[in-house]
Amino acid sequence: MNTLSNALIPRRLRFESQLAFRHLLSGGGQTLLTVSAVAAGVIIVIFITSLIFGLQERLTELLTDAIPHITITVEEPAPAPLKEVPGASEGASSSLIEQQAPQLKFIDNWQQVVETVYTLPNVRAVAPVVSGQAFVSKGANPVGVALVGANPALQDIITPVTKNLIAGKYIDLASDEIVIDAELAKDLNVATGERIRLTSSTGATDSFTIAGIYSRGQGRGNAYVTLRTGQSLFGYGTSVNAIYVKLIDIYNADSVADRIMALLPYEARSWTREFPQFLASLQVQTASAYLISTFSLVASGFAIAAVLIVSVLQKSKQIGILKSMGVRRRQILRVFIFEGLGVALVGSGLGAIIGMTIVFLLSLFKQPVTQVGQTPDPLFPVRILPFYIALAILAAIISTVIAAVLPARRAAKMNPVDVMR
Amino acid sequence: MSEVGILTESERVTASGAPPVVVETRGLKKTYSGKVDVPVLHGIDIQIRAEEFVAVIGQSGSGKTTLLNLLGALDVPTGGTVLINGIDISTLDEDELARLRSDQVGFIFQFHYLLDEFTCLENSLMPITIRHGDVTEEERERIMSLLARVGLGDRMDNRPDEMSGGENQRCAIVRALACSPKIILADEPTGNLDSRSGEEVFELMREMNRESGVAFVMITHDDRLAQAADRILLIEDGLIHEISKEEHRERMAGIARERAVLRSGVI
Numbered sequence: 309m310n311t312l313s314n315a316l317i318p319r320r321l322r323f324e325s326q327l328a329f330r331h332l333l334s335g336g337g338q339t340l341l342t343v344s345a346v347a348a349g350v351i352i353v354i355f356i357t358s359l360i361f362g363l364q365e366r367l368t369e370l371l372t373d374a375i376p377h378i379t380i381t382v383e384e385p386a387p388a389p390l391k392e393v394p395g396a397s398e399g400a401s402s403s404l405i406e407q408q409a410p411q412l413k414f415i416d417n418w419q420q421v422v423e424t425v426y427t428l429p430n431v432r433a434v435a436p437v438v439s440g441q442a443f444v445s446k447g448a449n450p451v452g453v454a455l456v457g458a459n460p461a462l463q464d465i466i467t468p469v470t471k472n473l474i475a476g477k478y479i480d481l482a483s484d485e486i487v488i489d490a491e492l493a494k495d496l497n498v499a500t501g502e503r504i505r506l507t508s509s510t511g512a513t514d515s516f517t518i519a520g521i522y523s524r525g526q527g528r529g530n531a532y533v534t535l536r537t538g539q540s541l542f543g544y545g546t547s548v549n550a551i552y553v554k555l556i557d558i559y560n561a562d563s564v565a566d567r568i569m570a571l572l573p574y575e576a577r578s579w580t581r582e583f584p585q586f587l588a589s590l591q592v593q594t595a596s597a598y599l600i601s602t603f604s605l606v607a608s609g610f611a612i613a614a615v616l617i618v619s620v621l622q623k624s625k626q627i628g629i630l631k632s633m634g635v636r637r638r639q640i641l642r643v644f645i646f647e648g649l650g651v652a653l654v655g656s657g658l659g660a661i662i663g664m665t666i667v668f669l670l671s672l673f674k675q676p677v678t679q680v681g682q683t684p685d686p687l688f689p690v691r692i693l694p695f696y697i698a699l700a701i702l703a704a705i706i707s708t709v710i711a712a713v714l715p716a717r718r719a720a721k722m723n724p725v726d727v728m729r
Numbered sequence: 730m731s732e733v734g735i736l737t738e739s740e741r742v743t744a745s746g747a748p749p750v751v752v753e754t755r756g757l758k759k760t761y762s763g764k765v766d767v768p769v770l771h772g773i774d775i776q777i778r779a780e781e782f783v784a785v786i787g788q789s790g791s792g793k794t795t796l797l798n799l800l801g802a803l804d805v806p807t808g809g810t811v812l813i814n815g816i817d818i819s820t821l822d823e824d825e826l827a828r829l830r831s832d833q834v835g836f837i838f839q840f841h842y843l844l845d846e847f848t849c850l851e852n853s854l855m856p857i858t859i860r861h862g863d864v865t866e867e868e869r870e871r872i873m874s875l876l877a878r879v880g881l882g883d884r885m886d887n888r889p890d891e892m893s894g895g896e897n898q899r900c901a902i903v904r905a906l907a908c909s910p911k912i913i914l915a916d917e918p919t920g921n922l923d924s925r926s927g928e929e930v931f932e933l934m935r936e937m938n939r940e941s942g943v944a945f946v947m948i949t950h951d952d953r954l955a956q957a958a959d960r961i962l963l964i965e966d967g968l969i970h971e972i973s974k975e976e977h978r979e980r981m982a983g984i985a986r987e988r989a990v991l992r993s994g995v996i
Contacts, residue, residue, distance in 0.1 A: 319862035326858070330846035629842040632803055633856045633904075634831025636824050725804045 328646035346655025349608035354663030376552035382413035438538035457538010476520030648712025758808030787964035835905030895926030
């Protein structure tokens, strides 16, 4: 112990560190109290951050898992007032500005677009798709559905279907096969292997075999056919009307979307721009996590300052005698700062261990399983985040040392003649 | 009774052969300021030489402790100068004063003021630890032999609360000697001890004084101890007088007679 501390602590600080260590050791209950205060602060910070950021991660995952991170479409031409149109007659003005009726939007050179997007960093998958509205029927009653024609292997990366299948298959879909969601299957009262009729919004009609039924537990979902089938149903020939992009880092979607728009004459919308309220609510959560963390650290800082002030008063005679032996002000200052530091290190270490244990134990609780074969979701979507644990420890150490400064200064200023009289 | 005069520089040189002056005051004044200013010392001129053992006597509240604090650079004068080993303490900043105390001065108080968190040996080594951060093997051995010398050879690993008052005070003496100071200032070192332990402690201080030549200034209320010192300084009405042992004995006898008269008068 002695050789270890001698190796770690420079010679000129050994008096201070030794005295601080002995103070803490002999402090008993007081030391325990301050260490607990720091530990409690760190536990709260770790708990709050892992709960809130874990929840955010889970929500974001749930949202972004089932949607393309970037959707590339043909830009809708915005109508311009007459006076802004070059070559329009002098003095002409427009009293009514009318949006153009929706057109079929073809991306003819989609192979080139796909290649270009793949050259960008952070891109995981690019899927050309044809999407549109259709009616499906079994017997008399037609039901509306959003239809997506895409390569199943690529679509599985963009919006997972295979992993949510209840029955049948999605990969290796044939041109006359369709995958529908469980809600639709219930409405139509059909099972895999049965045939249904489908009429696209452009009027094309065909009949399909149900190859698979899936459920994401999020209400009515899309129906999926192959890209080729989608193209012929909606009359796109060899073109597509959208290109879906999946990213590796979802929080980088805006910059990738901007790059795509700079490189290509199409509109690229990132998921963050499609769900601004969602992002805003995440920011509110983040702010409250930081706020609670700050409050708890400030509170523990006050507790520590109070205990240290009492301990300085108790030690005032000792400070006097030390000064008579030639101890300098800054040495006394250091003794009490070191005490704060010791409390901070032990308290935050202890808090980190206890906090992580609590978070780990919470992560073991599972939600009740609603469907057979479903992997149960955690009840508390907590995450052990090393960055925030390190941050909590660092913040606790800083706040404790700040709390120690005031009592330490008070101790350093003590006049030996006054305190020993 | 005679006032203690100031030696001029030339007188000091002519007095070669006599041990050097370690602490000297010139016109030393101290007033405690507060709501009402309390003047304590009105102008004190003393010289303490190496090898001397000086007793300071006087009524309670006469300013003995104030003088001692000033001699040890624990307090600053409101007038006059204090020279410790020739250095005017008013020219030093706080760190330099701390350094001076650590180098030149040792304190012994009425209460031992050992640090409860440390053992007897660690307490004795404290002034060295403060100065250098840690202790060399030679320093440790020197202090250990000093502790053995004062009869604490088998108490070195005990803490203050495990030792008697006399043992703690002996440990405090070793602590005061740790950095080989020029002067030790003792404020009623035996005041809190029974007479036997008190005598032991005094004898030890006297021995250390004779052996190492370190000067002692000891405040005491014990007239027998004052008689055993080399010189006796009396503080009265904020001024200091050197009195001979005869004068001191006469004063003691006079006080004894007064008491007897008073007692007989009462009865």
